[in-house]
Amino acid sequence: MPLELFLDLFSQPCRSVYIFAKKNNIPFDFKTISLMEGHQYGEEFGKVNMMRKVPAIRDGDFCLAESVAIMMYMAEKYKTPDYWYPADLHKRARVNEYLSWQHMGIRMHGSKMFWINVLIPKIMGRGVPEEKKNAAMEELNGSLKMIEEKFLQDRPFIAGDHISLADLVAIVEVYQPVGACIDVFEGRPKLSAWRDRVRQEIGPELFDEAHQGILCCQEMVNSLDVNKMEAFKPRIVQMFF
Amino acid sequence: MCVRDRGRSLSSINMCERQRSLFAIMTLELFLDLHSQPCRAVYIFAKKANIPFEFKKVDLASGQQYGEEFGKLSIVRKVPVLRDGDFILTESIAILMYLAEKFATPDHWYPVALQQRARVNEYLSWQHKAIRENGSKIFWFRAMVPLLTGAPVGQERMDSAMEDLTSALAVFEQKFLQQRCFITGKDISLADLVAIVELMQPVGTGLDVFEGRPSLSAWRDRVKKEIGASLFDEAHQVIMNVHMLPQVFEDNGMLELMKPQLKKLFN
Numbered sequence: 001m002p003l004e005l006f007l008d009l010f011s012q013p014c015r016s017v018y019i020f021a022k023k024n025n026i027p028f029d030f031k032t033i034s035l036m037e038g039h040q041y042g043e044e045f046g047k048v049n050m051m052r053k054v055p056a057i058r059d060g061d062f063c064l065a066e067s068v069a070i071m072m073y074m075a076e077k078y079k080t081p082d083y084w085y086p087a088d089l090h091k092r093a094r095v096n097e098y099l100s101w102q103h104m105g106i107r108m109h110g111s112k113m114f115w116i117n118v119l120i121p122k123i124m125g126r127g128v129p130e131e132k133k134n135a136a137m138e139e140l141n142g143s144l145k146m147i148e149e150k151f152l153q154d155r156p157f158i159a160g161d162h163i164s165l166a167d168l169v170a171i172v173e174v175y176q177p178v179g180a181c182i183d184v185f186e187g188r189p190k191l192s193a194w195r196d197r198v199r200q201e202i203g204p205e206l207f208d209e210a211h212q213g214i215l216c217c218q219e220m221v222n223s224l225d226v227n228k229m230e231a232f233k234p235r236i237v238q239m240f241f
Numbered sequence: 242m243c244v245r246d247r248g249r250s251l252s253s254i255n256m257c258e259r260q261r262s263l264f265a266i267m268t269l270e271l272f273l274d275l276h277s278q279p280c281r282a283v284y285i286f287a288k289k290a291n292i293p294f295e296f297k298k299v300d301l302a303s304g305q306q307y308g309e310e311f312g313k314l315s316i317v318r319k320v321p322v323l324r325d326g327d328f329i330l331t332e333s334i335a336i337l338m339y340l341a342e343k344f345a346t347p348d349h350w351y352p353v354a355l356q357q358r359a360r361v362n363e364y365l366s367w368q369h370k371a372i373r374e375n376g377s378k379i380f381w382f383r384a385m386v387p388l389l390t391g392a393p394v395g396q397e398r399m400d401s402a403m404e405d406l407t408s409a410l411a412v413f414e415q416k417f418l419q420q421r422c423f424i425t426g427k428d429i430s431l432a433d434l435v436a437i438v439e440l441m442q443p444v445g446t447g448l449d450v451f452e453g454r455p456s457l458s459a460w461r462d463r464v465k466k467e468i469g470a471s472l473f474d475e476a477h478q479v480i481m482n483v484h485m486l487p488q489v490f491e492d493n494g495m496l497e498l499m500k501p502q503l504k505k506l507f508n
Contacts, residue, residue, distance in 0.1 A: 050412075050415065050416050051367075051412060051416065062356055062359075064359050064363055065363055065367070066362070066363045066366035066367050067366075068362065068366040069359050069362035069363040069365075069366050072358075072359070072362050073355065073358075073359045073362070076355055076358075077355060089339065089342055089343060090328055092338075092339075092342075093328075093330050093335050093338070093339045096332070096334060096335035096338050096339070097330060097331055097332045097335040099334075099335075099366075100332035100333075100334040100335050100365075100369070101317075101331070101332050103366070103369035103370055104369055104370065104373075104374065108370070146316075146317065149316060150316055150317060238401060
């Protein structure tokens with residue numbers, strides 16, 4: 001039985017898992033879990049991941065959540081090229097350092113802007129208070145600065161001369177606010193140059209395919225059935241209003 | 242080199258002195274403050290695995306992480322930090338994995354077996370937002386904010402934070418532990434170590450997260466036993482004495498420095 005990947009490409013961690021699997025020609029069954037449709041609450045998916053989040057994988061009897069763990073698993077199991085998750089002690093440490101930092105360092109900030117600019121106005125029928133929006137942008141800007149000044153510096157990629165899981169996880173997160181009409185690359189030539197290199201390494205076709213949904217998300221949002229999003233409202237109110 | 246030079250003259254002694262000073266530069270340094278959960282995980286692991294290191298104290302309560310010296314070490318200005326010769330590394334998860342690999346620690350800490358390792362990685366990834374953020378928030382709300390502002394956190398915020406922590410603990414028990422002795426099964430791993438230090442954080446403020454959770458308590462007892470009660474208690478001593486902090490803050494005007502962090506917490 002082939003590997004099953006449970007994914008929604010609106011989700012950043014799903015994009016990194018998808019790109020990694022495709023790029024490395026890992027055979028898998030793409031199982032769509034549409035978050036906006038509430039598929040994550042289905043009975044079948046609950047057996048794969050009781051936390052009801054994506055991505056998740058099922059490899060025979062073995063179920064696994066968390067994109068970072070999933071990609072490390074795939075890298076090892078399918079013996080992907082070393083540069084993705086180098087065996088070299090120092091290089092691997094650099095990748096691990098980024099993969100650890102990014103959870104709180106950038107992930108939540110990029111996500112927040114996507115919710116603030118795209119989803120919340122639709123779901124709540126009104127925008128988030130300006131003060132909260134500005135605070136969130138400030139955090140995102142701080143994160144992008146850290147990526148440039150600490151994780152990239154003068155290197156072509158985070159771990160050095162080659163792309164790794166770190167760059168893959170970084171690029172999908174950095175693209176989330178782009179889907180929210182925030183051009184994070186404007187005025188950031190270093191970040192832009194890195195983005196071009198990463199896109200080139202992944203392959204422009206695969207990269208663009210993975211990001212298509214997020215970049216055309218206004219269409220998706222317009223067709224969104226707000227009634228299905230009721231469950232998100234209390235959390236939104238608590239966090240933003 | 243020292244051995245070969247033994248039969249020679251004074252210059253051989255000088256060679257050994259140079260080597261000694263070289264060794265001093267090359268000893269692993271761990272920059273830690275044991276008030277910090279990830280610092281405790283790194284400290285416990287290094288001690289338990291008999292990894293030789295120099296403990297470099299970073300006093301968070303006095304703002305040492307904002308100083309010029311620390312900034313040269315890490316622009317992120319957080320602890321823990323590892324310095325191994327020229328190599329500087331932040332992020333406790335990365336540090337723990339680095340130490341496990343470099344010092345070839347017993348396999349159970351970070352098993353080579355594919356699925357076992359995946360379980361450890363899964364926990365180490367999930368815990369950042371779920372346990373760490375919520376446990377830290379409770380610590381700040383209960384201990385730090387009242388100290389720094391002179392006023393308690395509003396009940397609604399406190400209740401909401403408690404609810405989040407409670408949900409995270411439920412997932413921990415139902416998914417990560419289940420009926421197992423430890424997260425990966427019968428042996429302790431980095432996952433349990435990272436978990437225990439985070440769960441001790443609210444305990445330091447008088448909130449016993451283990452009370453009313455017999456399964457979690459039993460796991461805590463097993464982890465403490467594996468680590469060694471003496472090392473466990475030593476690592477957690479400062480956090481259990483968190484009531485000592487008010488004096489420090491009064492003296493060093495930390496409120497101003499901590500305001501940005503407070504602001505983030507309330508956003």
